[in-house]
Amino acid sequence: xxxxxxxxxxxxxxxxxxxxxxxxxxxxxxxxxxxxxxxxxxxxxxxxxxxxxxxxxxxxxxxxxxxxxxxxxxxxxxxxxxxxxxxxxxxxxxxxxxxxxxxxxxxxxxxxxxxxxxxxxxxxxxxxxxxxxxxxxxxxxxxxxxxxxxxxxxxxxxxxxxxxxxxxxxxxxxxxxxxxxxxxxxxxxx
Numbered sequence: 001x002x003x004x005x006x007x008x009x010x011x012x013x014x015x016x017x018x019x020x021x022x023x024x025x026x027x028x029x030x031x032x033x034x035x036x037x038x039x040x041x042x043x044x045x046x047x048x049x050x051x052x053x054x055x056x057x058x059x060x061x062x063x064x065x066x067x068x069x070x071x072x073x074x075x076x077x078x079x080x081x082x083x084x085x086x087x088x089x090x091x092x093x094x095x096x097x098x099x100x101x102x103x104x105x106x107x108x109x110x111x112x113x114x115x116x117x118x119x120x121x122x123x124x125x126x127x128x129x130x131x132x133x134x135x136x137x138x139x140x141x142x143x144x145x146x147x148x149x150x151x152x153x154x155x156x157x158x159x160x161x162x163x164x165x166x167x168x169x170x171x172x173x174x175x176x177x178x179x180x181x182x183x184x185x186x187x188x189x190x
Contacts, residue, residue, distance in 0.1 A: 005103055006072070007184050008096070009081045010159055011110035012151055014120040016169040016176060017081040020110060023177045024079050024184070031078035033071060035086060039063045048083075061089035068092060072099050080105075084151075087158055096162050106187045108180055109163035112170045114152050118145040 007024065009017040018034055025032035036048050043063060045051040052060045064086045071080060072095070087093055099105045112120070121144040160166065165183040169176050 004077055005106045005188065006076060006099075007079045007180075008105045008107045009079065009110055010087055010107060010162060011084065011169075012117055012148070012155065013084045014117055015084075015110040015112055016173070017110055019173060020167075020169065020176055020180060021079045021081040023173060024180055027177065027181060028079070028184075031076055032081070033076065033078060034081045035064060035068060035071070036081075036083045038071065039067050042067055057085075061085065061092075065089050065092050065095070069095060072104065075104070084155070087162060088155060093158060093162060100162070100164065106184055107162050107164050108183065109159045109166045110169045110176075111156075111159075111166055112168065114145070114148050116170050117152075118148045121148060 007028075009021050011017055021032050021034070039060070040046060040048065040051060043051060055063070064083060068082070068086065087096065096105065096107060100107055164187060165180075167176055167180050167183070171179075
C-alpha cells in the first residue's frame, strides 16, 4: 500500500460519512472532501435534491464518476466521502476496486444497521434525493424502515465487496472515529 492512501468513506445516507469524515480528517490534519459537495461546486449548484431532480439520476451519477476520477487522479491527501449511490453508478465500483488494488485508497464502509438508519431517516429528512419517500403511507417510521431495508438489500453486498473495513456507526462519534483511525493506521503501516 502507498504511504498515504486516501481514506474513502462509503455507506447509505445518514450512516455518518460527513460527520466522521470531518472528525477523522481533522485528527489526521488533512483535507476532507464530500463528493456530493464537490459535484455541486463543479456544476455551480447548491442543492443536491434539486440538482439530482433537474439532471436526472443518470447525469448526476455520471458527474459523480467524473469528479471521483478527478479527485483520485489528484491524489489528494485526505478523507473522501462518497454519496450513498455513488458506488452503484456505472464504472464507479471498478474505479474504486482498481484504486484499492493499487493501494491508492482505503475504503471504510460506515454501517449503523437498518434499524438505526430508519430512525435517523425518520428524524432527519434532509436534502438528499433518495430516502425521501417516507411518509407515503402516513407512517413515517414504517416507510423509512421499508425504504432502508430495500436500499440495504440492493447496496450492501456491493459496499461490503468494496470495503477494506466495516465500522458500526451506532456507537458515539468518538468511538467510531477511534475505530476508523485505528483501522486506517493499521492499513497505512503495512
